[in-house]
Structure formats: C-alpha cells, structure tokens
Amino acid sequence: MARAKFLNSTDAVNTIINEAIPRFAKAGFSGVSMRDIAKAVDISTATLYHHFPDKQTLYLRSMAQAFADKAEGISTVLAEKGTPQQRLTKFIARFTKLMSQDSHFRILLQRELLDGDETRLRLLAEQVFQSQFANVAELAKELAPNCDAHLMAISIAGLVLFHLETTPLRQFLPGGHAEHNDPDVIAQHVTMLLLKGIKGCG
Amino acid sequence: MARAKFLNSTDAVNTIINEAIPRFAKAGFSGVSMRDIAKAVDISTATLYHHFPDKQTLYLRSMAQAFADKAEGISTVLAEKGTPQQRLTKFIARFTKLMSQDSHFRILLQRELLDGDETRLRLLAEQVFQSQFANVAELAKELAPNCDAHLMAISIAGLVLFHLETTPLRQFLPGGHAEHNDPDVIAQHVTMLLLKGIKGCG
DNA sequence: TTATGTCTAATGAACGTTCTATATATAATA
C-alpha cells in the first residue's frame, strides 16, 4: 500500500469516525464537509471515499459509534440494590454526569430529535435507549404503581437533559449562575423535585 | 415599479419572512437556500436580495418574528388570580398547548440551543423569555420559598418541552402511545408531577 | 426625473463525488 498512514483499513475507518463524531456533533450533517474531515485526518478526499461510499454512510457510522459508546456506559446503572428512592437517586446522578461529561452524545441525540428520519430514530430507540428506558419505567412503577410509566420515564430523562440543553441560554436568564451547570447541582435538584415535588424543594 | 407583486416593501418583507419561518424551522439555516425561499414567494433571488442584504439577516429577522409572535401570546398567562397551585396548573396547560400548536417556535428554539451564537441566545433570552421566566420563577418561590427559582423554572419548562421534543422518538420506546402527544395529557402529567412528585402520580 | 422594485444573467466559491495513476503489501507461481 502506498505510504501507509494506518495499520489497516479498520484502523483508518476508526480514526476517521473518531474525528468525524465531534465535528458532526458541533456543526451537524451539512455543517461539515468531506474535505474538512479528510483534512482533519490528513488524508485526501479520494482516500476518504475509498473507506466510505458517501457522506451519509460516514454520518450514520459516526452516529452509531457515538451512541454505541454510551449505550454501554448506561446499561448497568440500575442493576444495583437499594430502595427505589436510592436507586432513582443513583441513576439520576450517573445519568447527569454521563450526559454532561461527553456532550457529543447528547448533542447528536438532540440533532436526531430535530432532523432524524424514522429509520435513524428507530435505531436510536431500539439499540440505545430501549432497555435502559424500560428499566427506568419499571423503577417509576415501583415508586408509583398506577402512574403512566412511559410518561414518567420521559419526564425523568427530560429534566436532566433540558438542564444540559439550556446551558448556553441560562446565563442570560434571571438567576442564572455558573454553578447551575454543575452536574451534581442539577442531579440533586432533579432528584428532590421528582421525589418530593416543588414544595419539597424548599 | 416593475409589475409590482406586493403592495409595498413592507408587504414583501413580511411575505418573505412568513414563507421563510417554517422552512428554517424544518431544515435549519443551511438546509434552506435563498433560491428556495425566492421560489416559494415567486420572486427572483435578486429581488430577495433587494429586500434583505444577506441570508443571515433574513434568518435573524425570521427568527425574531417567530419569537415575537409567541412572546406576546405567553405574556399574560400568569397575571390571573388564584392559589399558586391553580396558577401553575393554568400556566402549564397554556404553555403546553401553545408550544404544541405552533411547532415552528419550539423547533427554532431547539435549533438556537444547538447552534445559536451568544448574540442570538441573548436576544432570545432577553426579548422573548426573560419576563415570563421571571414570573414562573416567582411562582416557584411562592410554592417553595427556599428553592432555587432559576433551576425550578428551567425544570418546569423542560418537562413540557422535552415531551414535545421527543414526539418523533417515543413511538419506538416501550409504552409509547399516540395519546402521549396530546397536550392535555402532557400538561396533566407535568402538573401532577410538579405538585406531588412521582409518588403523587399514582 | 428620480427612486424603487423587479428581472436575467453571471460570478466565484464550496461542495460531493469520481477518474486516473501509483506505490505497496500479499499471494500465487516458477
């Protein structure tokens, strides 16, 4: 092979995807050109096209990789013992930390919610969220046997994610402080709100 | 003027913006071309450029218009009398209905949270959300005097908005039903959760 | 006459993609 840059094709593909993920997260599908990605990996666009048939495929593979990385990390959080309250508290703490640590995953998720077609959303739901979502829903059932577990699981995730989503905006809203972006602060607030309602928060 | 298509420049500008808003909401800034917009209004791109100096300006004006439309609608919801609980219930019901009725506003908001620069986010915060956000925060203070009103106001908005955001995804998640997209169902769930916590939901 | 609204046509840049060539590794063969 000509002046090999990578160990093999798999290495090349992984390197490309790892460079592509943060770029797609930051700028979206149409905000990143194949030339940009090629330049970032220091290969020609022709070489990039040797490894991926087209941009859409590269995007899908990047998305799948970003999601696969995280799906693994979330999967064992709820398996531990404890009262439902304890397990909820622990889940929220870990989920918040996970989502704020690596923003690529969260931002790609938001982009998919905005622009994803049915195929990509189904993939996302079934291969990334489904099992963990079911666990959270089950936990909700333990805490409130007659509640709508689906609605409740969405609410739990939404509380955490919306605080992270609004990070760039909240500094301009009344009472906004940097500490409101601290995952621990968010997690504690969300946990309290879920377990006790507004009145229980002070 | 040559074969006048509009009553005057203001009419032209408004017509263009009204065509642009849903397009920018659906496809984002880079997903809509000036050609597309010109075609939609049945004018040439040159004419479009006669009314707007560049694409960025057209986008900003469209955004500002979409936001101004809604800011008005939200502004008087909390002025009414009643117990804090009653006012919260009413606010959530109206906010949910408003946000689900016209999705352009909500989607543009989501896009700004993803891609908005500091200038646009500040504009959004100060000219659209600030006063109403303060009202919600104040209401939270009435319900829980020692709580962090900023965090609470974000949580309230987030609960509603996240349910709407996840509309295209929830059908693929366990327990998802069409009725979960009903604004009344969402509002009732959110209100209950806020006032009573998870346990109060069943 | 002058300012305004409109058009056709063009410009230059960026983009996704492909053509063609070449250097290297691997496998088959003598």
Added chain:
DNA sequence: TATTATATATAGAACGTTCATTAGACATAA
C-alpha cells in the same frame, strides 16, 4: 527463493452541481 500477478491504500486533479451573492438593465410610480 525469485518472480509475477492481484488487491489495497493512497493522492492529485478534475467534474458537475449548488450555493450566496452581484452587476446591469428595465419598467413603473412619485
């Protein structure tokens, strides 16, 4: 082992398209 053939990884250059934007002309209202 030495030689040849094949497949793979790479790059330079170009193609065709679309894009934002502009130049210049023309028509009409004031």
